[in-house]
Amino acid sequence: MDREIIDQLTAIVGADNASTNPVDLVCYSVDCYAIKKGSMPDIVLRPNSVAEVQGIVRMADKHLIPVVPRAGGSCLTGGCVPTRGGIVLDLQRMNRIIEVSKENLTVTVEAGVVFAQLNTYLQRYGLFFPPDPASGEICTIGGMVAANASGMRAVKYGVTGDYIIGLKVVLPDGRLLDMGGGARKSASGYDLIHLFNRSEGTLGVIVEITLKLRSLPRFIMSAVAKFHSPEDAGRTVARTIAAGVIPAAIEILDEVALQVMREEAHLPLPEAAAMLFLEFHGDDRSEAQKALNKFRKIADEEKCAGIEIATDPVEMERMWAARRRLFATFTRLKPSPIATDIVVPLSKIPEAIREIQEIARKNDVKITTYGHAGDGNVHSLLLADLRIPGESDRAHKAHDDINWMALRLGGTITGEHGIGLEKREMTKDEHGEVGVDIMKRIKKAIDPKGIMNPDKIFEV
């Protein structure tokens, strides 16, 4: 990048918020996707306002410089990693909570607000933003919109996209697109909000978001249920949801995951081939208890080996925090795990779990399966260490096999992590030639010069 351009970009954000220092550039050349396929950026810029973002993007538009938006850096698919140098636009300084309306049940935030900080802030209003990625302590609302993130509570409360009623995006030519914000529902023209939601920063820079909120549940009860096999647990989940019993969370965990939680997170979990972690939200204990009773009846029919209940907040938080930190915990054991993120139809969950085990065996990869089984979103972690010859390649092969299996069962290769760099070779397998053609036409229409987060989602 020309010295002159570097100086002009630096002038926009100030010298303290621009860096071409190689140490910084290395840090900004990776995210939580362990397998490096990206490149170093030429410069990292940390704007503090929409106007600064517009100034930077206008420069990029003029000089055809790639722009990669980023904030928490918790992407699991290389979505915020540069591939052709250029600018990494770090939005972490844009972390203001602009307005909460208790009357309208809404909040407006800048893109860099961290999920957990937002929900801590909203507690005083008795409100919360329900989608809860496991990375909630570090991920930002802007990143959640870029990937349509969700998490354990999606089964009851839905995904990020379900909550967005307003969005401001800096377009690839620097113009500001201001969408909605006051109406809880709309039939007014093309649904641009949901086009930018899930677009992984390839159509513009998400700078401001207005979200619908929910009232905090008045009563929360957690439960753990032991099973003799992951398939029994999977069948229980599918049958529970089909019976119209929708817990706030219903997470499946296999033997390997349970062992790690026992040993690394020091959680006093009993021995079991599989477990379900459940959370029930209600107005009071009787409402939560009713749902639990219905769950218990189905679980018993699937040979459940026992259910333990927790209502103590400290105890519950310890259990859920250990679940959320599973990915990080495994990273300590094996530094380059690959996370799968498939979604299959509910009725196919037991089959998917069985096939995942078979695929792991066939590829000689150690694997752990857990995830948001209630909406069919089964995560597996393929445990690998890049430094051990062959291990990463075998994990990648298993990853591909699992994704193919999801498509064969009628599902998707990604429920909440996005495609990023990681899965872009498979986009055409899921969406077909026609689907990818339409996506590319949209990309071309909105970003004709191709400067916004290039090489993500589909192959160019």
Add this chain to the structure above:
Amino acid sequence: MDREIIDQLTAIVGADNASTNPVDLVCYSVDCYAIKKGSMPDIVLRPNSVAEVQGIVRMADKHLIPVVPRAGGSCLTGGCVPTRGGIVLDLQRMNRIIEVSKENLTVTVEAGVVFAQLNTYLQRYGLFFPPDPASGEICTIGGMVAANASGMRAVKYGVTGDYIIGLKVVLPDGRLLDMGGGARKSASGYDLIHLFNRSEGTLGVIVEITLKLRSLPRFIMSAVAKFHSPEDAGRTVARTIAAGVIPAAIEILDEVALQVMREEAHLPLPEAAAMLFLEFHGDDRSEAQKALNKFRKIADEEKCAGIEIATDPVEMERMWAARRRLFATFTRLKPSPIATDIVVPLSKIPEAIREIQEIARKNDVKITTYGHAGDGNVHSLLLADLRIPGESDRAHKAHDDINWMALRLGGTITGEHGIGLEKREMTKDEHGEVGVDIMKRIKKAIDPKGIMNPDKIFEV
């Protein structure tokens, strides 16, 4: 249209399913938008399969013939009315329910399936598709997707777009775009499903839809609450929702609407300046009763003049049917009413209701206000008779004033009816130059020849 093209189009669907008869063409030149701005089509075609739709669209693409998709014809905004002749594509014969999965809580239907027929069919499975347009007896699922339709239960259960997990669309060049179907959530590439949802047939012909379903509620209770003014009723709604009490329906009705329901629908309603009609869904009576009690406390603080409760299914259905038929009933009294469809922030509902009354007075138009106040979607009906000089013009002026007011309060001009022909002059006022530019770029990218339902949503 050339005789040769007419013959070729007719050959695709068979002579029984094609018409150039002037009586048919007149019928297909209007929908439920009373003010005619459209044109006669050249031909009406009633295909019976996706392949037939593709054949027709390929011909249209080749000869640059406008294609206007249509099914129930219940659009309130001229969305399925031709403006430049061409083909009206009537999808009513494509009315098959393809597959219900009780295990996966999903149904796949052709676009021409009527909403009420679908829900009658789903009852045997204990399932339902919640969005409930007042036109449910005639509107089709394809049309609901085209407009992102909703209705009285949207406040609790959301809108059509929230339920679509799969969609098949015949593109303007005749190719079939097949999106999703098996995954309950997705982060896989651009959200094309939500781009085609709400696109009013301007990007392609929606031919098949896969919907998520819900388990039928086990207990239903209705209530009517009397108020001394529409503002008191509006304030009660806003406060109820803000308190986290979400009824399955919370409908506001003013004096004029109540009078019509009393006199025309023979409903024994007491005198009141305004009423709220409510429906509570629960697992049992106690759950519904708890929500009602919370509502009652707020209503009493807003000087509620009495609440009556109904749990008898026949009595409840009579009341809700009368509410659903309000538009049709008014049409008997004044043949050319104009329906407004604004959404405002919840906290602005009382102000919106007050302003609507003022606008009606100022423009000398008789008006009735009712609607889905729980999500801020306030409908007014501007009562007019095209045959009385000036009346329709005054109603249109009032309509514009109400839409401007909605934008000033931070809302939208349409919550569930769509823009169609009716409001396309105002799209730029709501979405700005940048918003309309992006919409037009998307239209151009997917329908470069501009044959799909031209002149809708925005001005060309």
